[in-house]
Amino acid sequence: MTAKIGVITFPGTLDDVDAQRAVRLAGAEAVSLWHADTDLKGVDAVVVPGGFSYGDYLRSGAISALAPVMQSVIDRARQGMPTLGICNGFQILTEAGLLEGALTRNKGLHFHCVDTHLEVVNNNTAWTTEFEAGDKIYVPAKHGEGRFQASKETIEKLEGEGQVVFRYTDNFNGSLNDIAGVTDETGRIVGLMPHPEHAIETLTGPSTDGLGLFVSAINAITASV
Incomplete structure (x- = not known):
């Protein structure tokens, strides 16, 4: 079977086409999903891509988290569907309550x-099995509100239960504990601020390291069939 991975487009989304391309290069079928629809078109996984959905009004991701498509994503994600939020997508997943913590203005407001x-x-998440713990992956980041914040209790929980997925090695935005990405308790839902979909070919990105996230998802899908 060919895995089907949906990629959502909201008003203001910038990286949906790049995410679809990454899905195809990894070997899956990319399915375009529209923010105003509730039909997920039978996809096996979903990518919530980056950009500035709804102009980042109110808070980044706050309006998109209430979109019709996200209600379907929330339901399926809680049933175990692999779900990845990248940059603005990470913000949307936290606003939707699928991931803990919040993304705030970068240190220095830059x-x-x-x-x-x-x-x-x-x-050990659905999106990272192609890597080894301790690996360093080289990917682009582009954001103004990517500083990961959470209560002391939440940080202790995330660290204690292995829910921190990625850390910055330079922590340019001031995130607590250098956190760049987290997962839920199941390991099926992951969010990160940097952009793996921009690191799939050396012609267009700094490396091919990002492709591993999408290959990992395909492996997770086929393993569950």
């Missing part, structure tokens, strides 16, 4: 557009 090395902390 927008950063950099290539950064991330350390893989948890390689």
Whole structure:
């Protein structure tokens, strides 16, 4: 079977086409999903991509989290569907209550557009089995509100239960504990601020390291069939 991975488009989404391309290069069928629809078209997994959905009004991701498509995603994700939020998608997943913590303005209030090395902390999620714990992956990051914040109790929980998935090696945005990405308790839902979909070919990105997330998801899908 060919895995089907849906990629959502909201008003203001910028990276949906890039995410679809990453899905195809990994070997799955990319399915376009529209924010105003509730039909997930039979997909096996979903990517909530980056951009500035709804212009980041109210808070980044706050409006998109209430979109019709997200109600379907929330239901399926809670049933175990692999779900990945990238940058604005990570913000949307936290606003939707699928992931803990919040993404706030960067340290110094600066927008950063950099290539950064991330350390893989948890390689047992649906999106990271292609890596080894301790691997460094080189991917782009571009955001103004990517500083991961949470209560002391939540940070202790995330660290204690292995829910930190990626850490910054440079922590340019001031995230607590250098956290760049987290997962839920099941390991099926993952969010990260940097952009693996921009690191799938050396012609267009700094490396091919990001492709591993999408291959991992395909493996998770086929393993559950």
